[in-house]
Amino acid sequence: MNLFFQQVINGLTLGSIYGLVALGLTLVYGILHIPNFAHGALYMVGAFMTYTLMIDLGSPYWTAMAGSAIIVATLGILLERLVFYPLRHSPPIHHKIAAIGVLLFLEATVQLFWGADFRRIASPYNGILRFDGLIIPEQRLLIICGAITLLIGLQYFLRKTMTGATIIAMAQNRDGAFLVGIDSNRVAMMTFGISGALAAIAASLYAPINLVYPSMGNLVIMKAFVIIILGGMGSIPGAILGGMIIGFAEAFGGFYFASAYKDLISFGLLVIILSVRPQGLFAKGAH
Amino acid sequence: MLSIEHLTKMFGGLAAVNDVSVHFEAHKINAIIGPNGAGKSTFFNLVSGMHQPTSGKILFDGVDITTMRCDHVAKLGVGRTFQTTNLFEQATVLDNLIVGHRLRTRSGLWDVLINSRRLQAEEKECREKAREALDFVGLSHVENQFIADITQEERKRVAFALALATEPKIVLLDEPAAGVNPEETEGLAELMKKMVKTGLTVCLIEHKMDMIMGIADKIMVLDHGEKIAEGTPEQVKSNPVVIEAYLGSDEDAAA
């Protein structure tokens, strides 16, 4: 029972991180129909920014996380302006190749400045909470609570603010949004900014219980893609639900089956799902 | 020629095309009109096999093509154009058209490997068909220009030629005159008449009423996926239901 509960906590932790990363990816896809292969690199840059702000500049964990979110959000906006905006009339294959170019650049640049070594971020919250024999590491609780808070905040922003409503409107109908006078440039930049910030926060939350290194984003981005395909590309609840499914599948699959093949679980799932339902699990019928 | 019986297509609970029955006669110009979102393009997609209908029947030359895949339908003789045609911009007009006759050829990988006589003959045939089609639409003089370098109106004609190279019996033209000036519209109308004269059947979606009323033998009016009228241009023009539908959505009445 105790072990089972540990896996639930692990699943929730993983699911929260995956959900946050997938959320950024799905927002960008919903608005611009770009599968942003560079999203994993933004996640990685987010972790390195937090690392540098904390270790080299000595800022507290939370300040470092906020700084990292702002830096990566700016990076996302720059990407939209410099890379994807000029490509808006190009065939879709060009977006994907350009995104790969960005991914390669960010990875190599980080490696140039920080090297390829594995690094650790020490969290100020390394205690362990005990509830009646159940053990919860503080950082994991922080990840889960942090993710939930962010999700609620994001929901509020999307539903209750004018800017959020425009993002939703544009995700639903790009041409229609254009007709009613929505500034699509501003929405695109905003979306990339939010997406970058989410990736940076996810990376900063997860980094203390994981390692930081230049290619850390590759596996995460692939899983995020699996998640948004699972949840329907462009769907916000789908990204969260998909994140939880993959998180739990990995936690339990890794524990009860072979941990060496833990990473295979999500990709195996994807292959099976796409073989049976090419449009994803929760996607509505092709339109 | 083309008989549609109770054709319905649902998209997630919404009927894009709802119980439409219509008959298009051979060697005539048939037009489909209606406000935006009336289901006109969906109708074309159903006939050409791109979408599968939810219910109903499509008969082409007496053959049931309701559930047939798009490429089979094309082989039976249904050619079509799209509102926008993506072609290989950095290749010549002729090079873009040669593939149009591919569906009437049989060469496979082995023929490519040994450069078989069949392949050579078929390539020659395709090239000739492409030239013929280009000549028909009056574009022989731009044969060697890149697609990127020709005008909007010439692109429309190239799209026609591509459909014609498949040797269709009927061509479905989706807004063939969108984005060209009145003079050029006139020219495209002439071209459609010429197609019918050479034995083709034309079926088109169009917003330009002047042109439709001038050339169509029969018009079907769709609104919210349903057929609200059909008949000759005169009959349709004086039909109160049609007038109502168009007054109801003034954006298209102006178009």
Next chain:
Amino acid sequence: MLYKLGTLFLRPGTKYVLLALAIVFPLIAKNEYQVYVMATAFIWAIAVYGLNIITGYCGQLNLAHGGFFAIGSYALGLLTADYGWNFWPAFLAAILLSAFLGFLVGAVSLRLKEHYFAIFTLCVGFIIYLLLDKWEELTHGPIGVRDIAAPHGFGLVDFTDTTPFYYLVLVFLVLAIWFIGRLSRSLMGRTFIAIRNGDELAESLGINLMRNKVLAFILSTTYAGLAGALYAGMIRFIGPEEANINHTFDIITYLLVGGIGTISGPLVGTLGIVWITQSLQFLEEYRMIIFGPLLVVLVIFFPRGLVGSFLTWMHRKSQELGPAKKRKASKVTPSATREAENNA
């Protein structure tokens, strides 16, 4: 005039000059290492040609290409090192296995459109990597495969030497280019290009999407497997890193720089970049700092790469010729373009 100079490259004889240069290269090379680098570049070029079929001509971005390269390598490596096969049967088996797995993956993945296909193949590439890395009973895991057999020379040549192996690779490269040249000008190549222009239009022209896409995919994985098997035969020691996604990205870069969807592009791009990185050793590790932005700039400004941009420019120039020459120009151009496409 630049245009005149350009026409030199479009001459039908150019390809023979290049072939002659490739044949004498080991004689004029300063040392054996240069021959070795050139042979490696040729092997990569074969893989790039493979990607050009599915991505360049057929328009489907395949991100598992490096994975299929690794499958070719591992099939050859394991069959010769662990199961005692001779090189040539193992070589053939490696190519057939790549083709067969290409068929399996293609039959599932090509039902997916655009982005889904790219994401799916990205995952397939990663699955291949994970399997090579973790399935230790079969692949030896991270240790990799040692003692891979060199090609059997039947007592005539010794392929463990660099120069004979260089010529072996050259033969396969010439065959690979020859077939692509024939394919791209054939009705089948035109069918692939029609699919690249758009699924819907291609379908309405009576083209069977699945059959043609799967065929293009099998051809491309066959090329990748061939290149991978040659690579294993030359290096004779391989590890799971062969399937690293970065290899796929390298291949994409070579293809884009040279010219996607052109015949000489893959060769130009691969040779150009391999030699530039060779001469600037410090670039090796950080090459992506330059290649990454280069990819972005290319797709924004020169989506058809060096060769494609050159061909477009030559075509425009020939069209600009005065009306007196117009007839002649229009007669020359299509064949000139074809020759240009041919000059690899």
